[in-house]
Amino acid sequence: TQLLEQSPQFLSIQEGENLTVYCNSSSVFSSLQWYRQEPGEGPVLLVTVVTGGEVKKLKRLTFQFGDARKDSSLHITAAQPGDTGLYLCAGERDFNKFYFGSGTKLNVKP
Amino acid sequence: SQTIHQWPATLVQPVGSPLSLECTVEGTSNPNLYWYRQAAGRGLQLLFYSVGIGQISSEVPQNLSASRPQDRQFILSSKKLLLSDSGFYLCAWSLGAEAFFGQGTRLTVV
Structure with a gap:
């Protein structure tokens, strides 16, 4: 059973379009992380959100943590081919255990 | 700065053979350590979690074990x-x- 559900599972868009990826759970997390992973490599941390309702911006990426600390979203503005990859959310609970979502595979076409 | 090393990068093993994958961390003390497994293009499943030497928590029943x-x-x-x-x-x-995360090990059992 997956603690975190991500949607959509796959996303193929044109360069310049906007997109949002969702990460939902019925569980409360102490914090939530977003990672990006390239094929054959380990996930790379993008951001950590800790406070309910928190919004963080990283250039064209905007991350939001739900008020109840059960869900999160990642919004990308004006997507570029370099944004292509597997996006993973992870919730931290039970004293620093990290539980991952199912992943969103993003393909940005030039 | 902290670095994590994981080896080997790829491994092909026959059914019934033993396995040993190693991971070392540099530049920090007393870290929490984790082993995850990932199906192709999907999320990560937490296998083992350790808060200190000799302390291992198993998340799922399986054919694998971990040691610190x-x-x-x-x-x-x-x-x-x-x-x-x-x-x-x-x-x-x-x-x-x-x-x-480390760079990962691709294990193929044949």
């Missing part, structure tokens, strides 16, 4: 591999609300 003989060394083992043990194995470390 030194503070910054984490080993994933099996006495007899099954076909279903094939996958991408990732080691990670954490001191708090963020986890950092």
Whole structure:
């Protein structure tokens, strides 16, 4: 059973379009992380959100943590081919255990 | 700065053979250490979690075991591999609300 559900599972868009990826759970997390992973490599941390309702911006990426600390979203503005990859959310609970979502595979076409 | 090393990068093993994957962390003390497994293009499943030397928590019943003989060394083992043990194995470390990953080991059991 997956603690975190991500949607959509796959996303193929044109360069310049906007997109949002969702990460939902019925569980409360102490914090939530977003990672990006390239094929054959380990996930790379993008951001950590800790406070309910928190919004963080990283250039064209905007991350939001739900008020109840059960869900999160990642919004990308004006997507570029370099944004292509597997996006993973992870919730931290039970004293620093990290539980991952199912992943969103993003393909940005030039 | 902290670094994590994981080896080997790829491994092909016959069914029934033993397994030993090693992970070491540099530049930090007393980290939490993790082993994850990832199916192709999907999320990560937490296998083992360790808060200190000799302290291992197993998240899912399986054919694998883990050991932490030194503070910054984490080993994933099996006495007899099954076909279903094939996958991408990732080691990670954490001191708090963020986890950092190694480059992963692609294990193929034939």
